[in-house]
Amino acid sequence: MPGPSTAAIIVAAGRGSRFGQEMPKQYAMLGGEPVLRRTLRAFVEHPRIDRVTVVIHPDDRGLYENAAADFKILPPVSGGATRRVSVLNGLSALEDDPPGRVLIHDAARPLVSPDIILRSLDALDRCAGAVAAVPVHDTLKQSDEAGSIRRTVPRTGLWRAQTPQAFHYDEILKAHRATNDDTLTDDAAVAERAGLTVALVEGAEENLKVTTEQDLARAEMLLRTAPSGTIRIGSGYDVHRFSANGDHVTLCGIAIPHEKGLAGHSDADVGLHALVDALLGAIAAGDIGTHFPPSDQRWAGADSRIFVEHARDLVAEAGGMIENVDVTLICERPRVGPHRQAMCTMISELLAIPANRVSVKATTTEGLGFSGRREGIAAQAIASVRIPA
Ligand code: MG
DSSP, X not given: OOOOOEEEEEEEOOOOTTOOSSSOGGGSEETTEEHHHHHHHHHHXXXXXXXXXXXXXXXXXXXXXXXXXXXXXXXXXXXXXXXXXXXXXXXXXXXXXXXXXXXXXXXXXXXXXXXXXXXXXXXXXXXXXXXXXXXXXXXXXXXXXXXXXXEEEOOTTOEEEEEXXXXXXXXXXXXHHTOOOTTOOSHHHHHHHTTOOEEEEEOOTTSOXXXXXXXXXXXXXXXXXXXXXXXXXXXXXXXXXXXXXXXXXXXXXXXXXXXXXXXOSSOOOHHHHHHHHHHHHHTTOOOHHHHSOTTOGGGTTOOTHXXXXXXXXXXXXXXXXXXXXXXXXXXXXXXXXXXXXXXXXXXXXXXXXXXXXXXXXXXXXXXXXXXXXXXXXXXXXXXXEEEOO
C-alpha cells in the first residue's frame, strides 16, 4: 500500500547577515555548485519524497533559477519577513493539493544525508513530528555581562536541533496558523506550542548549517575528504569465434599476430566489447548492440575503440566518473601476457583514467569448452563508476 504523499519545503529566503559574501549563503558556491543546488538534489533524488518546493526571497529569483536549473520541482514560493512566515507561506502553497507528510529543511544544510531524511519520515509513524538533532557533548556555560561564567548548565538531555523537521502536513499547517510568535526559531517549536509530540531522531555533525565563511570552508573540506556519490558496477561478457583465415586478432585495442583472425561484424575485439557492456551496464544504458546494431553497415569492420569512446562519453554525460575497469580474456592462444601492458595503456588512454585503475588479465579454460578447443575467445569485464549522490 503506498504511503501518504510527501513534500519537502526548502527554506531559502534568509538574507544571511552573518555571512561575509555579497550573496546569501544558500547561493554561495560549494564544491563547484550553489549550496542550494546540493541541498535540492538530496531531496529531489530521495525515493521517499514526491514533491519539492523552495521558499525564496523575491530578490533572489535569478540566483534561484540558476541553482534549481533542470530540477523537476514545484514553482518557488515567496518568503516573508521572518523564517516563521516563510515556512507558513511554503505550507500554504501546498494547500490545494495537500501532502500527507511534509519535511521542512534549511537550504543552508547541503550535506544532509538520505538516511537522516529517512529516519525523520519513519518517525512520523509514531509521532506528530520529528526533528534531526545531535546530542550536546561540550560542557555548557552561561555567562554574565562581564563575560565571566555565571553558572554551568547541565547538558544531560540537551540536543542541538537541525533540519529536516518532519510533520504530518495538516497538523503543522494548523500549528503555524495558530501562532504569530517570531521568537519560535524552528518548526519544532511551533509544533510544541501547539501541543504536538515531536521526536528527536539522529542527525549528524556533517549536517552542518552554513552560516559563516568558516562553515563553508568546513563543508568544502567534508566534501573533499569524503568522496560523494555512489558506486555503480557494470559487467560485460562477449565471445567471438575464430574465422577460417586471417593473420592476427585484435584484443583490447592491440593487434596480435595469430594463425587465424576472429570473426565479427566489427574488428571482433572481444575484450573491448565486454568492456563497453560493463561501462553501459554501470549506468544502466543498454548494451553494445543497442548503441551499435550489427545490422548497421556503419560498424562493418569498425575499430572497436570508437565503441569504448562512446561508452566513456555516455558515462560522463550521466555525471559519472570511471573508478576502475577489469577485463579478463579467456583463451588458450594467443598468449596475452606479452601484450598485457600495452592493452592496459590502450584502455587507460581510451578512458582517460590512470593506468593503475585498469586491469587486464588472462586465463585458459584448461582445454575445456569452446575456448579450450580453440574455437574462439571469450572476455568478461567489470567497470565501477562513481555517480553523484
Ligand atoms: Mg562482440
